[in-house]
Amino acid sequence: MFSITVRDHLMVAHSFRGEVFGPAQRLHGATFVVDATFRRPQLDSDNIVVDIGLATKELGAVLADLNYRNLDDEPAFAGVNTTTEFLAKVIADRLADRVHAGALGEQARGLTGITVTLHESHVAWASYEREL
Amino acid sequence: MFSITVRDHLMVAHSFRGEVFGPAQRLHGATFVVDATFRRPQLDSDNIVVDIGLATKELGAVLADLNYRNLDDEPAFAGVNTTTEFLAKVIADRLADRVHAGALGEQARGLTGITVTLHESHVAWASYEREL
């Protein structure tokens, strides 16, 4: 199995509801360093997993819809705890939609899986892995 | 599949028996930067994999039983080479026991796997992955 990963980042405010979150129930924020991994069992005719330029561009576009925002005010996340692990799934699913729509190129239809990892600090990170 | 990882570290002395270890047969030491990863297929009702506060606390407790020690003197490891890969399993198994005992919270019973990675330097690390 082959994979390539590209890295970008996101800076957001949010708060959580539930005693389990302790002081993170207050409005605070995070930088998420985001790693998007694309997988396929065989390389395409250019000998790549996916066009790394398009992968970087589309990851940037997905993050731009979330970046420099207070996620508590986003209608898409109303009533939802926007935890690191939840956001990993949001980003993976949006990337999957873009793969299916052809935004990563025709040959990207051969991709079989995506993993998104969000690093919230030097001591904690979360991932979501899915098939395509 | 979702996962979250928390990082802590451990500083121990030990020695190895067997020619394969070369100069590491002498009493020496290591810092192990320890990454504990918890996995589950669906998030819990708080939208998390596990309470990251409890995960960090329990990892710290498992490491406190090993930290600042000469592992050659620990009865639990008598006659055993306490290699990086072996210690990864020790820590993963002890974390699994704590999950099963409810120390990471009731919802942590939905966890399905643990991976522990020990970084022994900038150029070498070892992992042990298991189910719960």
Added chain:
Amino acid sequence: MFSITVRDHLMVAHSFRGEVFGPAQRLHGATFVVDATFRRPQLDSDNIVVDIGLATKELGAVLADLNYRNLDDEPAFAGVNTTTEFLAKVIADRLADRVHAGALGEQARGLTGITVTLHESHVAWASYEREL
């Protein structure tokens, strides 16, 4: 010259005023990975720069007063852009106060300088360096 550095982190919300900040004028957030460096020309009688346990504890205490907050609501920062470089100075100055108050131990009075670095992402960080 000797130095030791300890690392911790901080997760805050804030917004900036001024066109130069572009989209960061919106309420957003950041994880700051914080490195606090303590300097002195000669080691103390224990052969150390400073008690690393106390340095870690006092850095943690300084960060606890800022952590999991919306800095826009903090009276101490009213009307101020809480940029990464500004926060580096705030943390360095508060650490300096604690050194002078003896919180890092009597021998820490021999410290001659502090540098605080805040990493806001994998591609940007800021520092403030001062004498004691």
Added chain:
Amino acid sequence: MFSITVRDHLMVAHSFRGEVFGPAQRLHGATFVVDATFRRPQLDSDNIVVDIGLATKELGAVLADLNYRNLDDEPAFAGVNTTTEFLAKVIADRLADRVHAGALGEQARGLTGITVTLHESHVAWASYEREL
């Protein structure tokens, strides 16, 4: 499942053919920081995955055959785009050959898998994973 990983690096020139590569169609170069991971379900009689000294030596030998070269001039890669993901497979396959030839020791015959990851920058990397 247990694994150990060792890290080394490689500095090469090359160029790519195909519009998808944009400016990378020009002769350029890369440092690849290479992580070689060896897996097995049970540790050997020394309580290790593989002799880390031999693993490091054999990875170094595989890289020495590629290092400080213009890959466009290597007969083994004539007419091939030597992408990061392709080179990950080349290195994994050559390590697998060495495992099968006994170069990593007799007990290394118990290894069941290899993954090779090549980091081409702080924002992009590729992996190839295979069984043994």
Added chain:
Amino acid sequence: MFSITVRDHLMVAHSFRGEVFGPAQRLHGATFVVDATFRRPQLDSDNIVVDIGLATKELGAVLADLNYRNLDDEPAFAGVNTTTEFLAKVIADRLADRVHAGALGEQARGLTGITVTLHESHVAWASYEREL
């Protein structure tokens, strides 16, 4: 003293002349992860060292003139060993020119120093530090 640093990267081919370079006398290549640090004793009226957006843009522009090239073919470097330390100076000097030309904003004229660090691998890097 305050500073901010932004990171980008560069992928080039080159060769060196001189026995001291051993196998690096052959045409090979490198990824340079580039950190550009800007310093000033006091923050500007926006409470920043420099507009991080402009700093990132101008660093990117300086690197674009070097990126995806064989430096042996660049007239600017004819007869010169384009070592890591030499390239750090080239990039620092070109950034200094842009600061002086006003490309980093009017307030950037208050900058007093620049340091550029090029990481050529996980085990080697070089820096050049200058005043403005």
Added chain:
Amino acid sequence: MFSITVRDHLMVAHSFRGEVFGPAQRLHGATFVVDATFRRPQLDSDNIVVDIGLATKELGAVLADLNYRNLDDEPAFAGVNTTTEFLAKVIADRLADRVHAGALGEQARGLTGITVTLHESHVAWASYEREL
């Protein structure tokens, strides 16, 4: 001012005397990831700070005299707390001796300073900086 840095590592056991060290008074151990930085104001005739091959070799030789040992048993350190900051000075001084003896090449006599940094974990490191 120019500098180059090379990285290697060291794995030792030791214990400390003094209440300030808490549990580190017990025999324990550490991996020290060691960064050795060499400085000079002008590059030599090869356009380098120092021969990176020789710098790496000599750093390796200095570390080999310390590696895989219990520092409590080393006559050179009898009655001394071998703290991270102290060891940074030991390594810097031994490198300085080698520079003066010509082991890093004739042109290395133009070096004007050395800094050695020892990373003892992902959250703590120490440095010693000296002139040549």
